[in-house]
Amino acid sequence: GENVEQHPSTLSVQEGDSAVIKCTYSDSASNYFPWYKQELGKGPQLIIDIRSNVGEKKDQRIAVTLNKTAKHFSLHITETQPEDSAVYFCAAYPEGYRSGGSYIPTFGRGTSLIVHP
Amino acid sequence: DAGITQSPRYKITETGRQVTLMCHQTWSHSYMFWYRQDLGHGLRLIYYSAAADITDKGEVPDGYVVSRSKTENFPLTLESATRSQTSVYFCASIDGANTGELFFGEGSRLTVL
Numbered sequence: 001g002e003n004v005e006q007h008p009s010t011l012s013v014q015e016g017d018s019a020v021i022k023c024t025y026s027d028s029a030s031n032y033f034p035w036y037k038q039e040l041g042k043g044p045q046l047i048i049d050i051r052s053n054v055g056e057k058k059d060q061r062i063a064v065t066l067n068k069t070a071k072h073f074s075l076h077i078t079e080t081q082p083e084d085s086a087v088y089f090c091a092a093y094p095e096g097y098r099s100g101g102s103y104i105p106t107f108g109r110g111t112s113l114i115v116h117p
Numbered sequence: 118d119a120g121i122t123q124s125p126r127y128k129i130t131e132t133g134r135q136v137t138l139m140c141h142q143t144w145s146h147s148y149m150f151w152y153r154q155d156l157g158h159g160l161r162l163i164y165y166s167a168a169a170d171i172t173d174k175g176e177v178p179d180g181y182v183v184s185r186s187k188t189e190n191f192p193l194t195l196e197s198a199t200r201s202q203t204s205v206y207f208c209a210s211i212d213g214a215n216t217g218e219l220f221f222g223e224g225s226r227l228t229v230l
Contacts, residue, residue, distance in 0.1 A: 006159075032217045034217070034218065034219070036219070036221075041223075041224075042223060042224070043207055043209075043221030043222050043223050043224050044160070044207070044219075044221050045221070046218050046219070049217075049218065089159065089160060091219075093217065095216075095217040103148045103167075103211045103217060104162070104165065104175075105150075105162075105217075105219060106162075107152075107159050107160040108159060109157070109158065109159035110159045110160075
């Protein structure tokens with residue numbers, strides 16, 4: 001099955017700095033790589049995703065890059081703000097209906113991002 | 118309101134008791150999941166369901182039972198709760214037809230004394 005490794009487990013930055021979280025995956029059948037943000041006391045919410053036919057995707061201050069050959073993908077947050085403080089999860093899985101795979105997401109263990117004002 | 122809702126949000130029970138956590142979604146998503154979240158372990162899959170009456174084990178299914186008689190409901194039952202089942206439980210669903218995005222409920226915090 002799929003195995004997803006996520007690093008670092010904790011990341012502390014100053015407001016305005018950039019933050020990078022990295023994930024590696026093992027199953028070459030995975031073609032969908034979402035990132036979820038979990039604020040305290042809430043369920044995770046999708047913030048950005050990337051599919052295997054794309055190398056990079058941006059949405060304002062956040063971006064995700066994918067290296068299929070090396071089987072790793074990263075989340076980049078620029079100009080961090082205190083409200084970016086949360087736990088971030090990466091995931092990898094085959095996006096079922098189109099690829100014939102199954103929607104069984106495998107998550108990394110999460111990164112606690114702390115942005116100091 | 119459309120969405121995915123879990124109940125109860127907080128539950129305290131004793132070892133050996135049966136507990137059922139409820140999950141209801143209003144989108145008619147095919148796939149539904151139960152995860153538990155523990156410090157240092159991230160989100161671990163307990164059970165999932167691809168459709169009504171179809172369920173399968175995830176990574177940590179021992180001590181849990183699920184059912185899915187209707188597409189919109191996916192209850193999780195701890196038949197005889199143990200202290201190791203103290204955790205935060207998240208239900209989630211996937212659209213499937215259009216996107217692989219997972220939609221999570223707000224979580225159910227369970228404490229087993």
